[in-house]
Amino acid sequence: MSHDASGFAPDHPETVFTYGAPGLKLGVGARHELGHDLAVLGARRVLLVTDPGVAATGAPAEIAERVGRDGIDVVTFDRSRVEPTDASLLEAISFARENGPFDAVLAVGGGSSIDTAKAVDLMLTNDGELMDYVNAPVGGGRAPANPLLPLVAVPTTTGTGSESTTICVLDVVSQHVKTGISHPRLRPTLAVVDPELTLTQPANVTAASGLDILCHALESYTARPYASYEAKTADQRVPYCGSNPISDVWSERALALMATSFRRAVTHGGDLEARTQVATAATFAGLGFGNAGVHIPHANAYPIAGQVREFRPDHYPADDGASGHAGLVPHGMAVSLTAPAAFRFTFDAAPDRHVRAARLLDPDAVMTDDPADLLPQVLTAVMRDVGIPAGLAAVGFGAADLDPLVEGAMKQQRLLATAPREVTEDDVAGILDASLELW
Template structure:
């Protein structure tokens, strides 16, 4: 019997320029008097966490600021952040200020402050044990300073497991923030390269949830068996559509203008809207592929990210196989893929000639070229000889692949990775 029920959830939202100046009020409404602020050293240097901390103190709330988040979190960095939080606790709420890495670190810290065991107990199977939290978590307020991950809306915490060289996640509805505070002014310091990479994450969130397997195609589940990623559904579709429409007018401007306030505001909304969509519908092949791309990197150092370590930023890793992934998923729902292309390129500036299957991939490739993103996997250090390892890593992401509109085989992934080594001439 097929599923006939879908579920939808979202955090409370405070949006707009100056919204960060009202965080003290939101924390006070939660009844919290001692709050852990989780950020990273770069965001701490911008002064934003300090300003929020000062406002909390002015309203008799004690903040404890930890710059414990690591860009692209690892199991080691999360354990270190948890240990530091335990040493300084207890707390009555957690406040994340930063990009997806800071918000995901705060989610993991919150989980481990309130639940027993080891981090890997909660990491998705088969890499971890996939255990659900036994206890409720503290209230979490998420304040994004980048326009990309949508982590302020979702139930997901992403991390690299260093020993296995694979990126994976923890997923449970209790990880979803209680409140998202989205202030476009906090993104003013976001560098161009970060805007481009994080923006591709927004775009793929929207596209993947829009093209995901419909919720009605899954087997019927008992209420306690339903997971946050339930497949494409009418509510998630609305958020994905709106996100893509905003991206069509704002993405290039946000990267190329050097900080147009209107474009920044649109990108902040697009990120949150996409998170409200994929946080319920799910993502699929591009995100599954991104995890081993990021996890197996050797020596690539992207512009505008910390120069002291090799990394493929998450949004960039997602984008690198997205054109070929959507070429492959096209046959599952041609109308959906062409509707997405229309939303992203309403003026038909992109490549609309040729096979309908090639329209959406062509629009994505044109965008990546305009944003100066790497030309395929080879540009971040991968070769044909790496494909077997990348396929093996992607196949471990069964929670994501289950939402693919087509059943994914190792041969399918091999073709997608191979065709993604170089995306344009």
């Protein structure tokens, strides 16, 4: 399905797109084979990275014990921070340097643990400072010169898709902004997705992370098409190349899976079939957006998460003071809060795709008088059903906060460049304003 009116007319259109993915092992019980998987990668001494909440479930200890049976020495770092900061990543890096060397890194946890493991792996194998590698203009935007150690990612939440992607997300506290490190070498070597590990995920965590899945799929599906860019040389190619025929397949399938399983996984957390479908959708969406890219909702999410003051949902860690503010808006929730307005804004660039995405997510959706409202209405209905707050005002933002939020979003040019139409400060301000109250 082609984009209808992207608004981009390059003099020399791109004719090449790229696609990358980790090795993948998916299914109930997949975690029990990690010893074999690591041995195949040549690992004899492994750093296991997790966070206190996941460690408390006993899963990382169980995995370490099973891996140890295969003759592999495991050293565990269990202090990954939910929503990592530059300081928390530096703590993990310091631990790894003091306790190394290692042959591989094993991440067990949500996107925060996997992203922490990516940063550790990067800095164990490359010189310089962490901020050298953070995306410009927040950091230096430097590319790693050396290959990384094998990284095996074992997600225990369903949402981030970090097990599939080249992205490490962090909160740079001094600048009050979330940003990332992006390079193909950060992509895990192997993703081991075991749905049983997600059965203990609380309902509101499932809801927030599930909205991240939906936005990954929707944003990559509606992203600027790869052929709308100027042609690049091999050394100019980046992981986010725009929507393309392969990423489209993963995004469509992720939306179809979520349509039948997401609400059930939130309301009936012990339903292993629903959990398996959502875990599969998370990985599929990651395989899509990890190549096509994401755009406006994710660009807005970073300052929302970075500037929140007091809002903090249940089942998330208490404030540890490391972020510089008491509040926390989980990443998937932050992404979703401006998504309906963002997709209304992008509709004209690709009407057919927006309607198709809405139909995949809700096959029974009734066409509205204005087709641009269909996807926002379908998405808003999902958000209401799974208990997402009713807009930016519900997490503590008001009209007076829009200017700093716009400033933070405009720093995410790597993401905004993937939007299917040009995005100005006024456009972002309008999207944020329309997102203060969604219903």
